[in-house]
Amino acid sequence: MRVTLLGTGSADGWPNPWCSCPSCAWARDTGNARAQTGVLVDGALLLDLGPDVPRAAARFGIDLGGLRHLVIGHAHPDHVGPEALMWRSWSTVADQPLDIVGPPAALDVVAAFLRRWEGRAPGEDGSPLRPRPALAGAPLRLGGPDGDGYLVVPVPAAHGDASIGPAVLYDITAPDGARLLYACDTGPLPAATVDALAGRAFDVALIEENNGDRPGFGDHLDLATFAADLERLRTRDALTGTSTVVAVHLSHRNPPGPALAERLAAIGVDLLPDGAVLDVVPGQRAAVTIPGAG
Numbered sequence: 001m002r003v004t005l006l007g008t009g010s011a012d013g014w015p016n017p018w019c020s021c022p023s024c025a026w027a028r029d030t031g032n033a034r035a036q037t038g039v040l041v042d043g044a045l046l047l048d049l050g051p052d053v054p055r056a057a058a059r060f061g062i063d064l065g066g067l068r069h070l071v072i073g074h075a076h077p078d079h080v081g082p083e084a085l086m087w088r089s090w091s092t093v094a095d096q097p098l099d100i101v102g103p104p105a106a107l108d109v110v111a112a113f114l115r116r117w118e119g120r121a122p123g124e125d126g127s128p129l130r131p132r133p134a135l136a137g138a139p140l141r142l143g144g145p146d147g148d149g150y151l152v153v154p155v156p157a158a159h160g161d162a163s164i165g166p167a168v169l170y171d172i173t174a175p176d177g178a179r180l181l182y183a184c185d186t187g188p189l190p191a192a193t194v195d196a197l198a199g200r201a202f203d204v205a206l207i208e209e210n211n212g213d214r215p216g217f218g219d220h221l222d223l224a225t226f227a228a229d230l231e232r233l234r235t236r237d238a239l240t241g242t243s244t245v246v247a248v249h250l251s252h253r254n255p256p257g258p259a260l261a262e263r264l265a266a267i268g269v270d271l272l273p274d275g276a277v278l279d280v281v282p283g284q285r286a287a288v289t290i291p292g293a294g
Contacts, residue, residue: 001178003278006056009034010251011078026256036078045069050078065093069142072102074167082113101132103165158187159219178280181205187219198236209247212254244286245269
């Protein structure tokens with residue numbers, strides 16, 4: 001499994017374009033900007049499609065033409081930007097099938113936009129876009145006519161109300177058996193979610209850490225609750241000694257990058273830039289490539 005971090009930032013990115021706090025000043029002055037979180041798996045499956053994501057792919061030289069599965073966590077606008085699906089319809093892959101996976105509220109956002117601007121929603125009038133509702137505890141098989149595609153299991157998030165979802169996180173098994181946890185966005189994990197993830201021994205876990213040291217903002221993790229949830233997952237063998245854990249959905253509520261990297265490293269977590277690539281072999285630490293390094 002190959003995981004490409006197209007973006008690792010919060011809804012407003014890091015730096016927030018209007019902000020001059022120390023964290024934003026550091027990110028701006030050092031060229032360490034982070035776009036909204038979006039993650040590409042094997043060039044075939046995309047986790048979240050906020051407005052930043054298509055341009056991030058272009059910036060890193062990535063062609064999204066091979067994308068066959070779009071997986072959305074909830075209906076907040078940094079996770080689902082349906083405009084990109086209209087732009088896809090102007091491309092050489094306009095007629096290629098694309099699964100649109102997400103909770104009901106997210107699918108409703110996509111349907112309303114495309115019906116307004118293109119005259120048909122996913123699943124209507126021969127549209128190549130195929131809506132697939134994501135409901136907590138209901139596994140989905142994406143691709144692979146012989147059962148060898150991606151197994152996607154939504155689990156409950158602690159984020160917002162039913163009007164944006166209900167929001168879910170994703171337990172994903174790739175065709176090669178590698179396991180990915182995508183936990184973005186959420187506050188402290190519900191007990192039912194920790195139970196569902198127990199024993200999964202994820203190879204890679206991408207977990208949000210939005211709030212840093214500042215007072216809570218919405219249903220998100222801060223550095224303290226992030227560390228506490230990691231311990232819960234490790235105690236239940238959702239994470240093991242070979243799991244690669246990466247903090248995502250990062251905002252200027254965190255301390256500047258060097259201080260944040262030190263604090264995350266102390267709890268066994270990587271701080272990676274946008275564009276980083278993780279090559280994953282089941283049961284091993286991921287090999288990480290940083291854009292421009294070397």
